[in-house]
Amino acid sequence: MDKSILFNKFVSFSASVHRVTHELTKDVKSDSITQVQYKILENIAISQPVTPSEINDCMQMSMPNTSRELSKLSEKNLIKKIGDSKDKRKQYICLSQDGELLMNEAFASIESRFLERIQNATKEDLKDIERSIDILQTKLFYSNYK
Amino acid sequence: MDKSILFNKFVSFSASVHRVTHELTKDVKSDSITQVQYKILENIAISQPVTPSEINDCMQMSMPNTSRELSKLSEKNLIKKIGDSKDKRKQYICLSQDGELLMNEAFASIESRFLERIQNATKEDLKDIERSIDILQTKLFYSNYK
DNA sequence: CCTCTTATTTATCATTTGATAATCAAATCA
């Protein structure tokens, strides 16, 4: 098996994934927040509660910038900060009610576009898609760190 | 088949793809260019020659901004602009020698990280991966427009 | 030839993002 060919397929495949996800998520974010802020909210939504440092690591930005964006999200009442009772330096970030609402809407809109995209797929196709996702997720796009 | 479950898998899958490609491509770009400029070069590298408008569509930016970034790449001698002999409004963009060099280095570095990632995969795994990519590319991450 | 459209560029602007240094307060540790 020629791994170079596989690499080429990988390159064009990930380009496709990026293009399609961009298409699906285009304009779903409310105009009141920026792209990074939306990404942060997404991050929080998926794994809340999180500490600013964790967000920081995932998003690969610097602490001062993370902090700044979190403040902005806080001002907009989209997140809540909850102090750790043990270690008073730490905080836990959750979505506020408004934040939950915003993200639910966003996800709903993405899901409906997704369903549109697979509307013509047969039962067989869907099975294939599911299996393929599972395979790639475990064998190629796995995570190194816990 | 529950399409909602599939949607959830899709969400976590595309997050994985983004994370992994980010890992593979992290720091491969030379410091002399910005992130967008690198993306544009990637785009050109894959489908040269391209017109500014085409880049524009793929990258989903506005023409004035595309034009600006192309000029910058031109100043840095990373691309060449070739006029269309028929339609003098059109141009074709290619990588210059320096540009080719830069992108070859980048791709080589990405490829070596990619190979590392699949180094423990068996022949069977590789076959599975390849088939899965093909399936997803045609059935899920297909392109709508030509 | 005159208009209309297309492909691109120039100029300008506000906003977002990234990076750095300095500060603060709480925890840890010697």
Add this chain to the structure above:
DNA sequence: TGATTTGATTATCAAATGATAAATAAGAGG
């Protein structure tokens, strides 16, 4: 206790990006 480390914030700055209006210049169609 005093020094150091950790988690987070504030302030500031330069650079990158995005958006808009306006200009240019060449095709296309009547």
